[in-house]
Each structure stands twice: as structure tokens, then as C-alpha cells.
Amino acid sequence: MKGIKKALCLLVLLFSVALALPVTANASTNGHTxxxxxxxxxxxxxxxxxxxxxxxxxxxxxxxxxxxxxxxxxxxxxxxxxxxxxxxxxxxxxxxxxxxxxxxxxxxxxxxxxxxxxxxxxxxxxxxxxxxxxxxxxxxxxxxxxxxxxxxxxxxxxPDFVSAPVSATWEGPTLTSVTETNATVSGKVTFGQTLKTTSAGMRLYDGSGNLITYYKPDTTNYTSTYVTFDFNINTELYYTLSPGKTYKVQFYTVSGGREYTSSAVTFTTPHTHSYQNGACTICGAKDPNYKLTAPSVKTDYLISTGKPYIKWAAVAGASKYEVYRSGSKDGTYTLLGT
Incomplete structure (x- = not known):
């Protein structure tokens, strides 16, 4: 019999209070708390x-x-x-x-x-x-x-249970001094209790969410209720941003044996417009001073039907064409179609 039978009398239990030392290792409880x-x-x-x-x-x-x-x-x-x-x-x-x-x-x-x-x-x-x-x-x-x-x-x-997540309140990431090639990113996370932080840094993504690079200090080992962040992308991530491009930044810490991450913040670097055919080659913005040239129109007749038709070469920068008709050169023109 492997079970036990409840005693009907009061038991006086004498036992040793010596404690075995715990073994330090990674959690092995299938990830359960x-x-x-x-x-x-x-x-x-x-x-x-x-x-x-x-x-x-x-x-x-x-x-x-x-x-x-x-x-x-x-x-x-x-x-x-x-x-x-x-x-x-x-x-x-x-x-x-x-x-x-x-x-x-x-x-x-x-x-x-x-x-x-x-x-x-x-x-x-x-x-x-x-x-x-x-x-x-x-x-x-x-x-x-x-x-x-x-x-x-x-x-x-x-069992070596995984610790349940502690509440984490984020401030930032906040971007300042954003230039065509660099930015400073700062912020803070405050935990609901004191935790030991073994890693903290920032990740940089492109506008589609693909990881470009990240910052991870050589050593991080301190115990506190908060972690502060202040990163210069050029000097600490060793990365040069491109003008007019969209990026995302995200902070992270490994605290109390668990990773905590901030929301990802999106920003776009400024740039000087470089226009070609009425649009900026960097961001696609329209050139306010750009004027389309009039298309060169040729007329002809369909031999089979005798009906006239017109044709023209494409104009760089044009997104659509409007065709008007009038009964005379100096008469009133009405829109036939786009």
C-alpha cells in the first residue's frame, strides 16, 4: 500500500530542521509557473x-x-x-x-x-x-x-518554477535630436517589485519590422525596481540612419529571469527633397513647382470604319489623361473620359 491512513489521535512530529541546499540551474518545469x-x-x-x-x-x-x-x-x-x-x-x-x-x-x-x-x-x-x-x-x-x-x-x-510576470510600466521610447542620420532614444521601465536585471538594451528595426541591429551591454547585473534607457544610435548601436527612411525602436530588459519589452515606436528621419519627374526620389512627395508638359497628340482615321482617333506619347510624371471634345476649335469643350 502506497497511501496513508489518517491517524485518530494527535501525533507529535519530531523532525530535523536541517535544510538541503537548493541546486541552481535553469528552470525545468516545462515553462510553467x-x-x-x-x-x-x-x-x-x-x-x-x-x-x-x-x-x-x-x-x-x-x-x-x-x-x-x-x-x-x-x-x-x-x-x-x-x-x-x-x-x-x-x-x-x-x-x-x-x-x-x-x-x-x-x-x-x-x-x-x-x-x-x-x-x-x-x-x-x-x-x-x-x-x-x-x-x-x-x-x-x-x-x-x-x-x-x-x-x-x-x-x-x-520544482524550479518559472517566475510569474511582474507588472512593468513603460515610459517611452521617446525620440529626440532626430536628424537625417542619427537619433537619441530614451525611456524607463518601472517594475511592480524589485528585480535583478541581467540584460537591458534597444532593438532597431526597419519600417517593415525587420531587425537591423541592437544594443546589448557587455555586462548588466543590478537589482532595482526600475531601469532607465538613453541611447545614441550612431555611437552606441554603431549604425547610421538613412535620410527619409522609416524605422522602429524597442527597449527590452531581462529581469527576474524573464524578458520584458516596450512597445515599438515608429519614426522617420528628415531629408532634403530630391525631385525627379515631379516627385521626390526619397519619399515620393510631389514637387509643388513641377508642371507637366502637354502631350504631343496625333490624329488619324480607322480605315475600316472611317472614324477618327487620337494617340499620344506618355508624359513623364503624369498619372492620368483627360480627353475633351468640341465641335469647333474655339468652341466649348466637354470631357469625354479619363
């Missing part, structure tokens, strides 16, 4: 989970499915008491006698009545998720105090 893991646990209530098809729905089957949800199914091995010593996924930690945190896996030692121990999932001191509690082979949300069950509480396994 503790709150996402608990939402998964709540969704299992009432279900009978038999992961390995052995001995029915036992307490360890719930934990095997929990490990599977967190992307570490191969590490879920042994009876309940074995989770005090079995191998852990990279980045996870084991704490003996610790106060549990939401999402922790509770580990209980074996005793005379249940030498196999027990495992469960912790949300709060009186909100825990078990399978095979009191021999009920389905998942329940228990209101028993987590450390007052029939088997002695040993401690917890703590």
Missing part, C-alpha cells in the same frame, strides 16, 4: 489517476502525472517515502522539515502502519491534493493540516 501547476492539480480532483497501471490509483500516480505535466516524468520513481532521496530534475531542490510553498511536493516518511510513505501537492497549510488518502483511490483536496497526517511529514520537493 507555480500557479499554473496548482491549476492543474485542482483540475484533477475527483479523478482516479493510474499512471503506471500497477496497484491501481496510488498517491505516487498523482505525483507521476504532476512530474509529467512539469516535463520531468522520468524522475518520478519509487514509493512515497523514496521521494526523500530519489534523483531530482535539474534545478529542483529538496528541503527536509521546511515550511512548504505553493506547488511543492509534500513527502511523508513510512511508519509501522504504512511503510511506503506518502506524497501530495501543497497549496496552503490546509489545502493539499492527495490520491489514496484514507484508501480513496481518487484525487481529493484535503483540509487536513499538511503536517498532521498518519505518516510523519518529512519535507518537500520544490
Amino acid at each position: 507555480a500557479q499554473e501547476a496548482l491549476a492543474w492539480a485542482r483540475a484533477q480532483v475527483g479523478k482516479s489517476l493510474d499512471y503506471d497501471g500497477v496497484y491501481g490509483a496510488q498517491c505516487v500516480d498523482l505525483i507521476k502525472y504532476y512530474y509529467d505535466f512539469l516535463g520531468c516524468a522520468s524522475y518520478a520513481r519509487g514509493n512515497g517515502c523514496d521521494y526523500a532521496t530519489n534523483a531530482l530534475p535539474s534545478g529542483w531542490a529538496r528541503y527536509q522539515g521546511a515550511q512548504p510553498q505553493p506547488g511543492d511536493i509534500l513527502v511523508y516518511s513510512g511508519n509501522d502502519s504504512n511503510p511506503y510513505g506518502h506524497v501530495a501537492i501543497y497549496e496552503a497549510d490546509r489545502v493539499t491534493y492527495h490520491q489514496n488518502l484514507d484508501y480513496n483511490q481518487w484525487v481529493v483536496c484535503s483540509s487536513y493540516q499538511y503536517n498532521r497526517l498518519g505518516n510523519p511529514y518529512w519535507g518537500v520537493i520544490r
Whole structure:
């Protein structure tokens, strides 16, 4: 039997308060936060989970499915008491006698009545998720105090959860001193709590959103509630803008192990118009002083019908042609078509 039986008498639990040192590594919980893991646990209530098809729905089957949800199914091995010593996924930690945190896996030692121990999932001191509690082979949300069950509480396994996003309020990017070839971009982000920032910079895109270049400092490592930005595109991104072109800029930070980005701000560099055939070759603006030359019109007759027709060569810069007709050279002309 892998489950536990609730004690009918008050247990006095004696346990060591020595804590195992956590292992530092990248998060290995399939990208899930503790709150996402608990939402998964709540969704299992009432279900009978038999992961390995052995001995029915036992307490360890719930934990095997929990490990599977967190992307570490191969590490879920042994009876309940074995989770005090079995191998852990990279980045996870084991704490003996610790106060549990939401999402922790509770580990209980074996005793005379249940030498196999027990495992469960912790949300709060009186909100825990078990399978095979009191021999009920389905998942329940228990209101028993987590450390007052029939088997002695040993401690917890703590997954290396991804931190939930912290609120980030952006000011900017704000552009100043925009010239034909350069611009200064400044701004600030304020976090909802103190975070350790390991990277911060700015990305420069073309008008279509394609990345051109970015600024990333050699080292960034400080803890604060905010990050400020002040970049000169020429001297810090080592890039020269083109006159009359549209660009986008965006700030970013990696703070608390998560990337935060500002909105992308669009700007266009100024330029001196260079007109050709009535339009600027850089931005397409019309030349206010440009006058179209009159087309050279030739007339003829269709031999088959005897009807007249006219033709002319295209005029550079013209976007349309209007044809008028009059009964006499000095008469009133009316528009035939465009």
C-alpha cells in the first residue's frame, strides 16, 4: 500500500530542521509557473489517476502525472517515502522539515502502519491534493493540516518554477535630436517589485519590422525596481540612419529571469527633397513647382470604319489623361473620359 491512513489521535512530529541546499540551474518545469501547476492539480480532483497501471490509483500516480505535466516524468520513481532521496530534475531542490510553498511536493516518511510513505501537492497549510488518502483511490483536496497526517511529514520537493510576470510600466521610447542620420532614444521601465536585471538594451528595426541591429551591454547585473534607457544610435548601436527612411525602436530588459519589452515606436528621419519627374526620389512627395508638359497628340482615321482617333506619347510624371471634345476649335469643350 502506497497511501496513508489518517491517524485518530494527535501525533507529535519530531523532525530535523536541517535544510538541503537548493541546486541552481535553469528552470525545468516545462515553462510553467507555480500557479499554473496548482491549476492543474485542482483540475484533477475527483479523478482516479493510474499512471503506471500497477496497484491501481496510488498517491505516487498523482505525483507521476504532476512530474509529467512539469516535463520531468522520468524522475518520478519509487514509493512515497523514496521521494526523500530519489534523483531530482535539474534545478529542483529538496528541503527536509521546511515550511512548504505553493506547488511543492509534500513527502511523508513510512511508519509501522504504512511503510511506503506518502506524497501530495501543497497549496496552503490546509489545502493539499492527495490520491489514496484514507484508501480513496481518487484525487481529493484535503483540509487536513499538511503536517498532521498518519505518516510523519518529512519535507518537500520544490520544482524550479518559472517566475510569474511582474507588472512593468513603460515610459517611452521617446525620440529626440532626430536628424537625417542619427537619433537619441530614451525611456524607463518601472517594475511592480524589485528585480535583478541581467540584460537591458534597444532593438532597431526597419519600417517593415525587420531587425537591423541592437544594443546589448557587455555586462548588466543590478537589482532595482526600475531601469532607465538613453541611447545614441550612431555611437552606441554603431549604425547610421538613412535620410527619409522609416524605422522602429524597442527597449527590452531581462529581469527576474524573464524578458520584458516596450512597445515599438515608429519614426522617420528628415531629408532634403530630391525631385525627379515631379516627385521626390526619397519619399515620393510631389514637387509643388513641377508642371507637366502637354502631350504631343496625333490624329488619324480607322480605315475600316472611317472614324477618327487620337494617340499620344506618355508624359513623364503624369498619372492620368483627360480627353475633351468640341465641335469647333474655339468652341466649348466637354470631357469625354479619363
